[in-house]
Amino acid sequence: MLYLDFQKANCKNCYKCLRACPVKAIDAQGGQAKIIESRCILCGHCTVACPRNAKSVHNDSDAILRLLQKSDKVIASVAPAFVASFGLSSFEPMRTALKAIGFYDAFETSEGAAAVTAEYKKLLASGKYENFITSACPAVNRAIELYHHAALKYLAPVDSPMVAHAKILKSRYPGADIVFIGPCIAKKREAKESGVLSGALTFEELMAILAQKGVEISDTPAPAMPKKQAEKASAKASAEVAATAEQTALKAKYYPISRGIIKSFDEFPDGYEYIAVDGVNRLDQAIEDLLSVKHVFLEINACEGACVNGPCSIKRAGGSVEANVKVRNYVSSVPADVVPDYPDISKMFKPKKAGDRVPTEDEIKAVLASTGKTCEADELNCGACGYSTCREKAWAVINGYAEVEMCVPYMREKAESMGNVIIENSPNGIIVCGDDLSISEINRKAQAMIGIKSPDYIFDCFDPTAAFKAADSGKPVHVDKLKIDKTGKYVDMMIVPLEKEKALLVVLTDITEKVNYDEELSKVKRDTLAVTDTVIEKQMRVAQEIASLLGETTAETKVALLKLKATMIEEKDS
Ligand code: SF4
Ligand code: SF4
Ligand code: SF4
Structure with a gap:
Protein backbone atom coordinates (compact mmCIF):
# COMPACT_ATOMS: atom_id res chain seq x y z
CA MET A 1 0.00 0.00 0.00
CA LEU A 2 1.23 3.49 -0.83
CA TYR A 3 0.91 5.53 2.36
CA LEU A 4 2.13 8.71 0.78
CA ASP A 5 2.45 10.11 -2.74
CA PHE A 6 2.16 13.31 -4.73
CA GLN A 7 -0.91 14.53 -6.58
CA LYS A 8 -0.40 14.41 -10.32
CA ALA A 9 -1.96 17.72 -11.31
CA ASN A 10 -0.02 19.74 -8.75
CA CYS A 11 3.54 18.58 -9.34
CA LYS A 12 5.63 21.19 -11.13
CA ASN A 13 8.85 19.23 -11.35
CA CYS A 14 10.88 21.58 -9.14
CA TYR A 15 12.69 18.76 -7.23
CA LYS A 16 12.24 20.53 -3.89
CA CYS A 17 10.83 17.31 -2.46
CA LEU A 18 13.83 15.37 -3.70
CA ARG A 19 16.21 17.88 -2.14
CA ALA A 20 14.33 17.57 1.15
CA CYS A 21 14.23 13.76 1.14
CA PRO A 22 17.03 12.42 3.36
CA VAL A 23 17.04 8.99 1.70
CA LYS A 24 16.23 9.95 -1.91
CA ALA A 25 13.05 7.92 -2.01
CA ILE A 26 11.47 9.91 -4.84
CA ASP A 27 11.27 9.01 -8.51
CA ALA A 28 11.15 12.32 -10.38
CA GLN A 29 11.07 11.01 -13.93
CA GLY A 30 8.66 12.24 -16.57
CA GLY A 31 7.83 15.50 -14.82
CA GLN A 32 5.95 13.86 -11.94
CA ALA A 33 7.37 13.11 -8.51
CA LYS A 34 6.45 9.67 -7.12
CA ILE A 35 7.35 8.07 -3.80
CA ILE A 36 9.48 4.92 -3.95
CA GLU A 37 7.72 2.87 -1.31
CA SER A 38 10.62 0.46 -0.70
CA ARG A 39 13.02 3.33 0.13
CA CYS A 40 10.67 5.72 1.92
CA ILE A 41 10.85 6.09 5.71
CA LEU A 42 7.58 8.11 5.72
CA CYS A 43 9.09 11.08 7.51
CA GLY A 44 6.77 13.34 5.48
CA HIS A 45 9.52 15.92 5.06
CA CYS A 46 9.02 16.07 1.27
CA THR A 47 5.35 16.95 1.65
CA VAL A 48 6.22 19.85 3.91
CA ALA A 49 8.86 21.07 1.43
CA CYS A 50 6.59 20.87 -1.65
CA PRO A 51 5.60 24.42 -2.65
CA ARG A 52 2.59 23.09 -4.57
CA ASN A 53 1.17 21.26 -1.56
CA ALA A 54 1.01 18.18 -3.75
CA LYS A 55 0.96 15.77 -0.80
CA SER A 56 -1.46 12.90 -0.91
CA VAL A 57 -1.53 10.89 2.31
CA HIS A 58 -3.33 7.56 2.24
CA ASN A 59 -6.63 8.47 3.88
CA ASP A 60 -7.99 5.99 6.42
CA SER A 61 -11.06 8.04 7.34
CA ASP A 62 -13.59 5.95 5.43
CA ALA A 63 -12.18 2.69 6.76
CA ILE A 64 -12.26 4.00 10.35
CA LEU A 65 -15.81 5.35 9.94
CA ARG A 66 -16.89 1.93 8.68
CA LEU A 67 -15.13 0.32 11.64
CA LEU A 68 -16.97 2.63 14.03
CA GLN A 69 -20.25 1.42 12.57
CA LYS A 70 -19.30 -2.23 12.54
CA SER A 71 -17.50 -2.62 15.87
CA ASP A 72 -19.02 -1.63 19.19
CA LYS A 73 -15.68 -1.19 20.93
CA VAL A 74 -13.29 1.03 19.00
CA ILE A 75 -10.88 2.73 21.36
CA ALA A 76 -8.73 5.72 20.40
CA SER A 77 -5.14 6.14 21.48
CA VAL A 78 -4.45 9.85 21.08
CA ALA A 79 -0.90 11.17 20.73
CA PRO A 80 -0.05 13.78 23.37
CA ALA A 81 0.68 16.32 20.60
CA PHE A 82 -3.12 16.82 20.45
CA VAL A 83 -2.86 19.76 22.85
CA ALA A 84 -0.78 21.63 20.27
CA SER A 85 -2.75 20.62 17.15
CA PHE A 86 -6.20 21.25 18.60
CA GLY A 87 -5.21 24.09 20.95
CA LEU A 88 -6.54 22.23 23.98
CA SER A 89 -5.50 22.43 27.62
CA SER A 90 -6.93 19.08 28.69
CA PHE A 91 -7.86 15.70 27.25
CA GLU A 92 -11.54 15.75 28.21
CA PRO A 93 -12.83 17.78 25.20
CA MET A 94 -10.96 15.41 22.83
CA ARG A 95 -12.39 12.36 24.59
CA THR A 96 -15.92 13.80 24.46
CA ALA A 97 -15.59 14.61 20.75
CA LEU A 98 -14.26 11.14 19.92
CA LYS A 99 -17.12 9.51 21.81
CA ALA A 100 -19.54 11.75 19.91
CA ILE A 101 -18.36 10.35 16.58
CA GLY A 102 -18.69 6.76 17.73
CA PHE A 103 -15.53 5.79 19.64
CA TYR A 104 -16.22 3.65 22.68
CA ASP A 105 -13.58 5.54 24.63
CA ALA A 106 -10.30 7.40 24.18
CA PHE A 107 -7.03 7.48 26.12
CA GLU A 108 -3.71 9.24 25.83
CA THR A 109 -0.83 7.42 24.16
CA SER A 110 1.38 8.79 26.95
CA GLU A 111 0.26 5.74 28.96
CA GLY A 112 2.19 3.64 26.44
CA ALA A 113 5.05 6.16 26.50
CA ALA A 114 5.35 5.72 30.27
CA ALA A 115 5.70 1.95 29.76
CA VAL A 116 8.35 2.58 27.06
CA THR A 117 10.38 4.85 29.36
CA ALA A 118 10.17 2.18 32.07
CA GLU A 119 11.55 -0.41 29.61
CA TYR A 120 14.34 1.95 28.50
CA LYS A 121 15.36 2.37 32.12
CA LYS A 122 15.54 -1.37 32.62
CA LEU A 123 17.65 -1.86 29.49
CA LEU A 124 20.01 0.98 30.37
CA ALA A 125 20.43 -0.40 33.89
CA SER A 126 21.39 -3.80 32.43
CA GLY A 127 24.68 -2.23 31.24
CA LYS A 128 24.50 -4.21 27.98
CA TYR A 129 24.30 -1.20 25.70
CA GLU A 130 27.41 0.49 24.45
CA ASN A 131 25.13 3.20 22.99
CA PHE A 132 21.35 3.47 23.02
CA ILE A 133 18.95 4.84 20.39
CA THR A 134 15.31 5.47 21.29
CA SER A 135 12.73 3.63 19.20
CA ALA A 136 9.72 5.92 19.54
CA CYS A 137 9.90 7.39 16.02
CA PRO A 138 8.93 4.85 13.33
CA ALA A 139 10.58 6.96 10.60
CA VAL A 140 13.91 6.79 12.43
CA ASN A 141 13.49 3.07 13.11
CA ARG A 142 12.87 2.47 9.39
CA ALA A 143 15.89 4.56 8.43
CA ILE A 144 18.13 2.47 10.70
CA GLU A 145 16.63 -0.80 9.45
CA LEU A 146 17.13 0.22 5.82
CA TYR A 147 20.25 2.36 5.76
CA HIS A 148 22.25 2.05 9.00
CA HIS A 149 22.62 -1.65 9.69
CA ALA A 150 25.71 -1.07 11.83
CA ALA A 151 23.63 0.98 14.28
CA LEU A 152 20.82 -1.60 14.60
CA LYS A 153 22.47 -3.06 17.71
CA TYR A 154 21.93 0.29 19.49
CA LEU A 155 18.25 0.61 18.60
CA ALA A 156 16.16 -0.04 21.73
CA PRO A 157 14.30 -3.35 21.24
CA VAL A 158 11.10 -1.79 22.51
CA ASP A 159 7.75 -1.03 20.88
CA SER A 160 6.89 2.58 20.13
CA PRO A 161 4.50 4.29 22.58
CA MET A 162 1.68 3.76 20.04
CA VAL A 163 2.12 -0.02 19.83
CA ALA A 164 2.84 -0.31 23.57
CA HIS A 165 -0.35 1.59 24.33
CA ALA A 166 -2.38 -0.52 21.91
CA LYS A 167 -1.13 -3.64 23.70
CA ILE A 168 -2.05 -2.12 27.08
CA LEU A 169 -5.54 -1.18 25.84
CA LYS A 170 -6.01 -4.62 24.28
CA SER A 171 -5.17 -6.26 27.59
CA ARG A 172 -7.57 -3.89 29.34
CA TYR A 173 -10.36 -4.24 26.75
CA PRO A 174 -10.06 -7.70 25.17
CA GLY A 175 -11.50 -7.77 21.68
CA ALA A 176 -11.45 -4.00 21.27
CA ASP A 177 -10.27 -2.34 18.06
CA ILE A 178 -7.56 0.21 18.72
CA VAL A 179 -7.13 3.23 16.46
CA PHE A 180 -4.21 5.60 16.88
CA ILE A 181 -4.70 9.32 16.22
CA GLY A 182 -1.65 11.55 15.82
CA PRO A 183 0.35 13.95 13.61
CA CYS A 184 2.43 11.27 11.90
CA ILE A 185 2.35 9.52 8.51
CA ALA A 186 4.89 6.83 9.49
CA LYS A 187 2.55 5.60 12.23
CA LYS A 188 0.12 4.46 9.54
CA ARG A 189 2.54 1.86 8.22
CA GLU A 190 3.69 0.98 11.74
CA ALA A 191 0.08 0.48 12.86
CA LYS A 192 -0.60 -1.82 9.93
CA GLU A 193 2.60 -3.82 10.40
CA SER A 194 2.11 -4.14 14.18
CA GLY A 195 -0.92 -6.39 13.81
CA VAL A 196 -2.23 -4.86 17.06
CA LEU A 197 -3.92 -1.73 15.79
CA SER A 198 -6.94 -1.54 13.48
CA GLY A 199 -5.79 1.71 11.88
CA ALA A 200 -4.26 5.12 12.32
CA LEU A 201 -5.73 8.53 11.64
CA THR A 202 -3.80 11.75 11.32
CA PHE A 203 -4.90 14.85 13.19
CA GLU A 204 -5.81 16.35 9.81
CA GLU A 205 -8.08 13.40 9.05
CA LEU A 206 -9.70 13.61 12.49
CA MET A 207 -10.31 17.32 12.01
CA ALA A 208 -12.08 16.58 8.69
CA ILE A 209 -14.22 13.83 10.24
CA LEU A 210 -15.25 16.09 13.12
CA ALA A 211 -16.20 18.83 10.64
CA GLN A 212 -18.14 16.31 8.53
CA LYS A 213 -20.05 15.10 11.60
CA GLY A 214 -20.59 18.61 12.93
CA VAL A 215 -18.76 17.87 16.17
CA GLU A 216 -16.83 20.75 17.74
CA ILE A 217 -13.99 20.46 20.17
CA SER A 218 -14.09 23.29 22.65
CA ASP A 219 -11.39 23.80 25.18
CA THR A 220 -12.14 23.45 28.87
CA PRO A 221 -9.17 24.26 31.05
CA ALA A 222 -7.87 21.37 33.12
CA PRO A 223 -9.59 21.21 36.47
CA ALA A 224 -7.51 22.67 39.26
CA MET A 225 -5.90 20.00 41.36
CA PRO A 226 -7.93 19.46 44.52
CA LYS A 227 -6.29 21.14 47.49
CA LYS A 228 -5.62 17.89 49.32
CA GLN A 229 -4.03 16.28 46.26
CA ALA A 230 -1.88 19.35 45.62
CA GLU A 231 -0.66 19.32 49.24
CA LYS A 232 0.11 15.63 48.95
CA ALA A 233 2.10 16.14 45.74
CA SER A 234 4.11 18.96 47.24
CA ALA A 235 4.77 16.96 50.41
CA LYS A 236 6.04 14.14 48.24
CA ALA A 237 8.38 16.44 46.36
CA SER A 238 9.78 18.10 49.44
CA ALA A 239 10.36 14.76 51.11
CA GLU A 240 12.35 13.77 47.97
CA VAL A 241 10.60 10.48 47.79
CA ALA A 242 11.47 8.20 44.93
CA ALA A 243 9.53 8.96 41.77
CA THR A 244 6.26 7.12 41.56
CA ALA A 245 4.58 5.54 38.60
CA GLU A 246 2.16 8.49 38.50
CA GLN A 247 4.98 10.95 38.07
CA THR A 248 6.49 8.86 35.31
CA ALA A 249 3.22 8.76 33.42
CA LEU A 250 2.80 12.47 33.82
CA LYS A 251 6.28 13.14 32.49
CA ALA A 252 5.65 10.85 29.51
CA LYS A 253 3.38 13.56 28.16
CA TYR A 254 6.62 15.35 27.29
CA TYR A 255 7.30 12.78 24.53
CA PRO A 256 6.05 14.93 21.59
CA ILE A 257 8.54 17.74 22.13
CA SER A 258 12.26 17.91 21.55
CA ARG A 259 14.18 16.15 24.40
CA GLY A 260 10.75 14.92 25.54
CA ILE A 261 11.87 11.31 26.09
CA ILE A 262 14.84 12.41 28.17
CA LYS A 263 12.52 14.66 30.13
CA SER A 264 10.25 11.68 30.82
CA PHE A 265 12.96 10.05 32.98
CA ASP A 266 12.49 10.71 36.67
CA GLU A 267 16.10 9.72 37.17
CA PHE A 268 18.87 8.93 34.71
CA PRO A 269 20.56 5.54 34.75
CA ASP A 270 24.30 6.13 35.23
CA GLY A 271 26.95 5.78 32.58
CA TYR A 272 25.36 7.62 29.64
CA GLU A 273 25.40 11.05 28.12
CA TYR A 274 21.80 11.96 27.30
CA ILE A 275 21.60 13.68 23.93
CA ALA A 276 18.63 14.59 21.74
CA VAL A 277 18.74 15.15 17.99
CA ASP A 278 15.76 15.98 15.87
CA GLY A 279 15.19 16.79 12.23
CA VAL A 280 15.50 14.39 9.36
CA ASN A 281 18.51 16.20 7.92
CA ARG A 282 20.57 15.54 11.04
CA LEU A 283 19.51 11.93 11.31
CA ASP A 284 22.18 10.33 9.08
CA GLN A 285 25.07 12.22 10.61
CA ALA A 286 23.92 11.60 14.20
CA ILE A 287 23.59 7.85 13.61
CA GLU A 288 26.94 7.63 11.83
CA ASP A 289 28.64 9.64 14.59
CA LEU A 290 27.27 7.25 17.18
CA LEU A 291 29.33 4.45 15.63
CA SER A 292 32.52 6.13 16.78
CA VAL A 293 31.54 7.09 20.35
CA LYS A 294 30.50 5.21 23.47
CA HIS A 295 27.96 5.54 26.27
CA VAL A 296 25.58 7.87 24.52
CA PHE A 297 21.81 7.76 24.93
CA LEU A 298 20.46 9.26 21.70
CA GLU A 299 16.88 10.46 21.62
CA ILE A 300 16.12 10.89 17.96
CA ASN A 301 13.09 12.20 16.09
CA ALA A 302 12.66 12.62 12.35
CA CYS A 303 10.61 15.78 12.72
CA GLU A 304 12.37 18.97 13.61
CA GLY A 305 10.95 19.97 16.98
CA ALA A 306 9.66 16.37 17.39
CA CYS A 307 6.07 15.15 17.01
CA VAL A 308 4.33 18.47 17.75
CA ASN A 309 5.73 19.47 14.39
CA GLY A 310 4.67 16.27 12.62
CA PRO A 311 3.78 16.41 8.89
CA CYS A 312 0.05 15.98 9.61
CA SER A 313 -0.14 18.18 12.67
CA ILE A 314 -2.51 21.11 12.45
CA LYS A 315 -0.57 24.32 12.16
CA ARG A 316 -1.72 27.02 14.54
CA ALA A 317 -0.62 30.55 15.32
CA GLY A 318 2.71 30.55 17.14
CA GLY A 319 3.94 27.47 15.26
CA SER A 320 6.26 25.03 16.99
CA VAL A 321 7.15 27.51 19.75
CA GLU A 322 3.54 27.76 20.86
CA ALA A 323 3.15 23.99 20.41
CA ASN A 324 6.04 23.43 22.83
CA VAL A 325 4.56 25.85 25.34
CA LYS A 326 1.19 24.06 25.10
CA VAL A 327 2.75 20.68 25.84
CA ARG A 328 4.84 22.02 28.73
CA ASN A 329 1.80 23.74 30.26
CA TYR A 330 -0.23 20.60 29.81
CA VAL A 331 2.34 18.45 31.61
CA SER A 332 2.38 20.79 34.56
CA SER A 333 -1.41 21.20 34.78
CA VAL A 334 -2.79 17.68 34.44
CA PRO A 335 -3.19 15.42 37.44
CA ALA A 336 -0.90 12.43 37.16
CA ASP A 337 -2.00 9.33 35.23
CA VAL A 338 -1.54 5.91 36.62
CA VAL A 339 0.80 3.68 34.66
CA PRO A 340 -1.00 0.44 34.17
CA ASP A 341 0.67 -2.91 34.25
CA TYR A 342 1.88 -3.48 30.77
CA PRO A 343 2.34 -6.65 28.75
CA ASP A 344 5.44 -7.63 26.78
CA ILE A 345 6.37 -4.61 24.68
CA SER A 346 9.68 -5.86 23.34
CA LYS A 347 10.35 -5.64 19.63
CA MET A 348 13.16 -6.97 17.45
CA PHE A 349 14.31 -4.70 14.66
CA LYS A 350 15.78 -6.45 11.63
CA PRO A 351 17.88 -5.22 8.72
CA LYS A 352 15.81 -4.46 5.62
CA LYS A 353 16.77 -3.99 1.99
CA ALA A 354 15.55 -1.17 -0.19
CA GLY A 355 16.16 -3.34 -3.26
CA ASP A 356 18.37 -0.93 -5.19
CA ARG A 357 21.22 -1.95 -7.42
CA VAL A 358 24.76 -0.87 -6.60
CA PRO A 359 26.16 0.35 -9.93
CA THR A 360 29.70 -0.31 -11.09
CA GLU A 361 32.16 2.56 -11.43
CA ASP A 362 32.01 2.20 -15.22
CA GLU A 363 28.22 2.58 -15.20
CA ILE A 364 28.47 5.71 -13.04
CA LYS A 365 31.15 7.14 -15.35
CA ALA A 366 29.01 6.48 -18.43
CA VAL A 367 26.04 8.37 -16.95
CA LEU A 368 28.29 11.24 -15.85
CA ALA A 369 29.76 11.41 -19.33
CA SER A 370 26.27 11.62 -20.84
CA THR A 371 25.90 15.00 -19.09
CA GLY A 372 29.33 16.18 -20.16
CA LYS A 373 31.15 15.23 -16.95
CA THR A 374 34.28 13.43 -17.99
CA CYS A 375 36.55 14.41 -15.10
CA GLU A 376 36.10 15.24 -11.42
CA ALA A 377 36.29 18.97 -12.07
CA ASP A 378 33.17 18.69 -14.29
CA GLU A 379 31.12 17.36 -11.36
CA LEU A 380 29.50 20.52 -10.01
CA ASN A 381 27.60 18.82 -7.17
CA CYS A 382 25.25 21.81 -7.21
CA GLY A 383 22.15 19.92 -6.06
CA ALA A 384 19.87 21.52 -8.67
CA CYS A 385 18.65 18.05 -9.75
CA GLY A 386 17.59 17.26 -6.16
CA TYR A 387 20.59 15.03 -5.48
CA SER A 388 23.51 16.21 -3.36
CA THR A 389 26.17 15.09 -5.80
CA CYS A 390 26.44 14.26 -9.49
CA ARG A 391 27.44 10.69 -8.60
CA GLU A 392 24.35 10.29 -6.40
CA LYS A 393 22.22 11.41 -9.33
CA ALA A 394 24.05 8.99 -11.64
CA TRP A 395 23.19 6.22 -9.16
CA ALA A 396 19.50 7.26 -9.37
CA VAL A 397 19.60 7.26 -13.19
CA ILE A 398 21.00 3.72 -13.21
CA ASN A 399 18.32 2.59 -10.76
CA GLY A 400 15.57 4.15 -12.91
CA TYR A 401 14.64 6.89 -10.42
CA ALA A 402 15.99 9.88 -12.35
CA GLU A 403 16.59 11.07 -15.89
CA VAL A 404 19.81 12.39 -17.37
CA GLU A 405 17.87 15.54 -18.37
CA MET A 406 17.33 16.46 -14.70
CA CYS A 407 20.85 17.92 -14.63
CA VAL A 408 19.96 21.61 -14.82
CA PRO A 409 23.41 23.07 -15.67
CA TYR A 410 23.87 20.49 -18.44
CA MET A 411 20.44 21.20 -19.93
CA ARG A 412 20.99 24.96 -19.71
CA GLU A 413 24.33 24.66 -21.43
CA LYS A 414 22.78 22.46 -24.09
CA ALA A 415 19.90 24.88 -24.62
CA GLU A 416 22.27 27.84 -24.75
CA SER A 417 24.56 26.22 -27.27
CA MET A 418 21.57 25.16 -29.38
CA GLY A 419 20.17 28.67 -29.08
CA ASN A 420 23.49 30.13 -30.12
CA VAL A 421 23.70 27.84 -33.13
CA ILE A 422 20.19 28.83 -34.19
CA ILE A 423 20.82 32.55 -33.69
CA GLU A 424 24.17 32.51 -35.44
CA ASN A 425 22.85 30.57 -38.41
CA ILE A 511 15.57 43.60 -48.33
CA THR A 512 18.27 45.64 -50.06
CA GLU A 513 18.31 43.41 -53.16
CA LYS A 514 14.56 43.54 -53.46
CA VAL A 515 14.49 47.32 -53.04
CA ASN A 516 17.28 47.70 -55.64
CA TYR A 517 15.49 45.38 -58.05
CA ASP A 518 12.22 47.29 -57.57
CA GLU A 519 13.99 50.56 -58.24
CA GLU A 520 15.68 49.11 -61.34
CA LEU A 521 12.34 47.82 -62.50
CA SER A 522 10.64 51.18 -62.13
CA LYS A 523 13.50 52.86 -63.99
CA VAL A 524 13.07 50.40 -66.84
CA LYS A 525 9.34 51.13 -66.81
CA ARG A 526 9.96 54.84 -66.82
CA ASP A 527 12.43 54.54 -69.73
CA THR A 528 10.06 52.30 -71.66
CA LEU A 529 7.26 54.79 -71.20
CA ALA A 530 9.46 57.60 -72.46
CA VAL A 531 10.43 55.60 -75.56
CA THR A 532 6.81 54.69 -76.14
CA ASP A 533 5.80 58.37 -75.96
CA THR A 534 8.44 59.29 -78.56
CA VAL A 535 7.38 56.48 -80.89
CA ILE A 536 3.74 57.46 -80.59
CA GLU A 537 4.54 61.09 -81.26
CA LYS A 538 6.58 60.14 -84.32
CA GLN A 539 3.84 57.85 -85.57
CA MET A 540 1.30 60.61 -85.18
CA ARG A 541 3.46 63.00 -87.08
CA VAL A 542 3.94 60.52 -89.95
CA ALA A 543 0.24 59.78 -90.02
CA GLN A 544 -0.56 63.43 -90.14
CA GLU A 545 1.96 63.97 -92.91
CA ILE A 546 0.58 61.04 -94.91
CA ALA A 547 -2.89 62.36 -94.34
CA SER A 548 -1.99 65.80 -95.51
CA LEU A 549 -0.21 64.40 -98.57
CA LEU A 550 -3.21 62.25 -99.29
CA GLY A 551 -5.46 65.31 -98.97
CA GLU A 552 -3.42 67.38 -101.47
CA THR A 553 -3.33 64.56 -104.05
CA THR A 554 -7.05 64.03 -103.73
CA ALA A 555 -7.74 67.73 -104.34
CA GLU A 556 -5.47 67.79 -107.34
CA THR A 557 -7.14 64.66 -108.73
CA LYS A 558 -10.51 66.22 -108.14
CA VAL A 559 -9.47 69.36 -110.02
CA ALA A 560 -8.06 67.26 -112.89
CA LEU A 561 -11.14 65.13 -113.14
CA LEU A 562 -13.44 68.13 -113.06
CA LYS A 563 -11.37 69.70 -115.76
CA LEU A 564 -11.59 66.49 -117.80
CA LYS A 565 -15.34 66.31 -117.24
CA ALA A 566 -15.80 69.90 -118.34
CA THR A 567 -13.72 69.26 -121.45
CA MET A 568 -15.76 66.21 -122.27
CA ILE A 569 -19.06 68.10 -121.88
CA GLU A 570 -17.79 70.88 -124.09
CA GLU A 571 -16.73 68.42 -126.77
CA LYS A 572 -20.24 66.79 -126.82
CA ASP A 573 -22.11 70.04 -127.18
CA SER A 574 -20.00 71.30 -130.05
S1 SF4 B 1 8.26 19.54 -4.48
FE1 SF4 B 1 8.21 17.59 -5.59
S2 SF4 B 1 6.00 17.05 -5.66
FE2 SF4 B 1 6.12 19.22 -5.11
S3 SF4 B 1 5.97 20.29 -7.09
FE3 SF4 B 1 8.18 20.04 -6.66
S4 SF4 B 1 8.74 18.12 -7.73
FE4 SF4 B 1 6.49 18.15 -7.54
S1 SF4 C 1 8.33 10.79 3.32
FE1 SF4 C 1 10.47 11.21 3.87
S2 SF4 C 1 11.57 9.44 3.15
FE2 SF4 C 1 9.59 9.37 2.16
S3 SF4 C 1 9.91 10.38 0.19
FE3 SF4 C 1 9.20 11.93 1.63
S4 SF4 C 1 11.06 12.85 2.47
FE4 SF4 C 1 11.65 10.92 1.50
S1 SF4 D 1 25.67 19.25 -11.88
FE1 SF4 D 1 23.80 18.24 -12.54
S2 SF4 D 1 23.92 16.14 -11.78
FE2 SF4 D 1 25.46 17.35 -10.68
S3 SF4 D 1 24.38 17.94 -8.79
FE3 SF4 D 1 24.16 19.67 -10.28
S4 SF4 D 1 22.20 19.25 -11.33
FE4 SF4 D 1 22.81 17.35 -10.23
Missing part, protein backbone atom coordinates in the same frame (compact mmCIF):
# COMPACT_ATOMS: atom_id res chain seq x y z
CA SER A 426 19.67 32.56 -38.79
CA PRO A 427 19.29 34.27 -42.20
CA ASN A 428 17.95 37.28 -40.30
CA GLY A 429 19.73 39.86 -38.24
CA ILE A 430 18.88 39.36 -34.55
CA ILE A 431 19.38 41.92 -31.81
CA VAL A 432 18.29 41.56 -28.20
CA CYS A 433 18.19 44.67 -26.08
CA GLY A 434 16.90 45.64 -22.67
CA ASP A 435 14.13 48.12 -21.80
CA ASP A 436 16.73 50.89 -21.90
CA LEU A 437 17.62 49.79 -25.47
CA SER A 438 21.10 48.64 -24.42
CA ILE A 439 22.12 45.74 -26.64
CA SER A 440 22.89 42.41 -25.00
CA GLU A 441 22.97 40.10 -28.04
CA ILE A 442 23.64 40.73 -31.69
CA ASN A 443 24.37 38.14 -34.36
CA ARG A 444 26.79 38.46 -37.27
CA LYS A 445 24.01 39.08 -39.80
CA ALA A 446 22.76 42.09 -37.83
CA GLN A 447 26.30 43.41 -37.44
CA ALA A 448 26.73 43.29 -41.23
CA MET A 449 23.39 45.00 -41.85
CA ILE A 450 24.06 47.92 -39.53
CA GLY A 451 27.81 48.09 -40.23
CA ILE A 452 28.81 48.17 -36.54
CA LYS A 453 30.47 45.25 -34.76
CA SER A 454 29.57 45.97 -31.14
CA PRO A 455 26.94 48.66 -30.86
CA ASP A 456 26.00 49.59 -27.28
CA TYR A 457 22.51 50.91 -27.91
CA ILE A 458 19.78 50.57 -30.53
CA PHE A 459 20.12 54.27 -31.40
CA ASP A 460 23.73 53.57 -32.43
CA CYS A 461 22.23 51.42 -35.20
CA PHE A 462 19.09 53.17 -36.46
CA ASP A 463 16.24 55.50 -35.52
CA PRO A 464 14.99 54.14 -32.16
CA THR A 465 11.41 55.50 -32.41
CA ALA A 466 9.91 52.09 -33.22
CA ALA A 467 11.86 50.41 -30.41
CA PHE A 468 10.57 52.95 -27.88
CA LYS A 469 7.05 52.41 -29.22
CA ALA A 470 7.31 48.62 -28.75
CA ALA A 471 8.79 48.99 -25.25
CA ASP A 472 6.06 51.44 -24.19
CA SER A 473 3.09 49.59 -25.69
CA GLY A 474 4.29 46.05 -24.98
CA LYS A 475 3.11 45.18 -28.51
CA PRO A 476 5.11 44.15 -31.60
CA VAL A 477 5.98 46.96 -34.00
CA HIS A 478 6.71 46.42 -37.70
CA VAL A 479 8.78 48.87 -39.72
CA ASP A 480 8.71 48.43 -43.46
CA LYS A 481 11.79 49.29 -45.57
CA LEU A 482 14.02 50.99 -43.04
CA LYS A 483 17.18 52.47 -44.59
CA ILE A 484 20.36 51.97 -42.56
CA ASP A 485 22.35 55.10 -43.27
CA LYS A 486 25.76 53.65 -42.44
CA THR A 487 25.56 50.75 -44.89
CA GLY A 488 22.88 52.01 -47.27
CA LYS A 489 21.06 48.72 -46.72
CA TYR A 490 17.31 48.40 -46.50
CA VAL A 491 15.73 46.20 -43.84
CA ASP A 492 12.28 45.08 -42.79
CA MET A 493 12.23 45.35 -39.01
CA MET A 494 10.01 43.51 -36.51
CA ILE A 495 10.41 44.49 -32.83
CA VAL A 496 8.86 42.01 -30.36
CA PRO A 497 8.69 42.92 -26.65
CA LEU A 498 9.68 39.97 -24.37
CA GLU A 499 7.65 40.79 -21.30
CA LYS A 500 9.08 38.25 -18.86
CA GLU A 501 12.67 38.99 -19.86
CA LYS A 502 12.05 42.75 -19.92
CA ALA A 503 13.73 42.83 -23.29
CA LEU A 504 13.09 43.56 -26.96
CA LEU A 505 13.81 41.11 -29.74
CA VAL A 506 14.64 42.92 -32.98
CA VAL A 507 14.52 40.83 -36.14
CA LEU A 508 15.98 42.44 -39.28
CA THR A 509 15.36 41.08 -42.76
CA ASP A 510 17.72 42.39 -45.41
